[in-house]
Amino acid sequence: MIRHRGDSTAGPITSLVDGRGELTDAAWERIEPLLPQVDGRGRPWRDHRQVVNGVLWRLRTGAPWRDPPERYGPRQTVYERFARWEADGTWAGLLEHAQLRDDAVGRVEWNVAVDSTVNRAHQHAAGARKKGDAEGDELEDPGRSQTRKALGRSRGGLTTKVHLAVDGRGLPLSIVLTPGNVNDATAFARVLDGVRIPRTATGRPRTTPARVLGDKAYSSQAIRHPLRRRGIGATIPERRDQAANRRRRGSLGGRPPAFDKEVYRDRNVVERCFARLKQFRAIATRFDKLADRYRAGVVLASLILWLREPDR
Template sequence: MRRHELTDAQWEKIAPLLPVNGRPGGQWSDHRTVINGVLFRARTGVPWPDLPERYGPWQTVYERHRRWSADGTWQRILAELQIEADAADPDGALAEELEREWAVNIDSTSCRAHQHAAGARHRPPGLPSKGRGARVEADGREALGRSRGGVTTKVHLLADDRARPLTWLTSPGQRGDSPMLVPVLEGLRIARRGPGRPRGRPDRVRGDKAYSSRDNRAHLRRRGIKATIAEPDDQRANRRRKGRAGGRPPAFDKTQYRRRSAVERCVSKWKQFRAVATRYDKRAYLFNGTLTVTAIVIWLRDTTQEPSETA
């Protein structure tokens, strides 16, 4: 086993979750070798043609990653790991916690788009493409946008208290954080072993000042979710200025808010992978596939408790 590759314990966990057969009349190359090639590229950020020869033809590794990003194979593997972890620890809380509750932490991070992420088609196949350069569309179809950092993609994510990514959405880099709280929270679905609906309503949501809005707090209140969200100075001053009409200040627990750092630690783990810190993929579904396969590694490292991998 080399650096950035799956350990034997990690491979044993995901091997039963992988597709068995390839295309009709043929067999796929060894899954472990190809996945290790995908992980090497995600960790180092090298162009696909520069993959070491030990992973086989780079076209095979790229095509496997592209196919599994498109058909949801990576996402299904991640979902199974989450189901297994949820069955072992339904609250996802620390063992020392006296009042156990399922809490999630929300934040966003910007990923600078490399020039290799430019050049996706501006029009549907069959029509001529006008212009060159990074595609920045009004509808954000490829999740590319212009912000202060240039052409960027923003990842809006939920993480649990063990700094593991639960779910996320990508958007153009200039998209605000507050409007994304409800869509990201609606994407939280942890299936159960056996009967029962997926778990999608945590007991608590923690977020920084960017998520403080009347609509967000009202949405969480309607769903019976506790909100630990910091209030910006301007909102606090505006409420005080209105007097009684401004209402009571929202409840805020400083001890709970400190645990929001779990999502920042999750981002730090994610951005150790250079293909996450910098987006090289042209298509949004490919970048989401890269996010998913690296999230799988984060979950594997946590569940297999490999000291050399988690350090």
């Protein structure tokens, strides 16, 4: 049994993430060697595991960064470590390593499902300053600023859209943020380009799924043609208006795109992935002002999903 200083309620560890969402011994052993190591200069760092658990606590609860319990150390340390590892790519590197590890033993399923979800942005997420001096903030075009921050305005207020590509088990391979009012098809190329798993030895990273599954929002020639050129199968239903236009043109309309209803049933893995990610309240509602910080939270939550996947 592991107990934290000042906490008498910690229970036994039974899985890769324990009942309170903290890292277990098994999960910690997998990621500890990949974290930045103390080089012996300057003051010693506060224990990485303690701080990472503090970041997970905030991600799970959606509480402000100033509110982590004392058992996770100084609140400023928790936030600064999270921000530093977002900037230097540590979080992204951990997720990439988890993907590489599974792909090396053939566990990644390359029938990839794509979709998006719109998450409401809290009022605290608005108002981030532009990098640079204060005068630049006043001159920046508001619409351009919201696009850069991945915030879109609609009747419901400010929203952010999270686009995912997941493997056949529902584990994230690619994460893209856009304003909430951006069409799914517009972001598809970026989502597909984000699928990139390095090889354990030499060779190019794997970037080509065997098949892409998407809903009617992705039914366009601008998506089907590039997939066909790359030899990627497409299981995307045709929109009703597109089918009507094709029939109206007769023989000039061409044949309907191939569509397998049985294969399409597997697309729901991406819906289940969104449901699992939204168990983290800081993902279900965006509180972060900066898009990079919010995306780092999605990356970390995705890493937890990969760590939870049992070895076979």
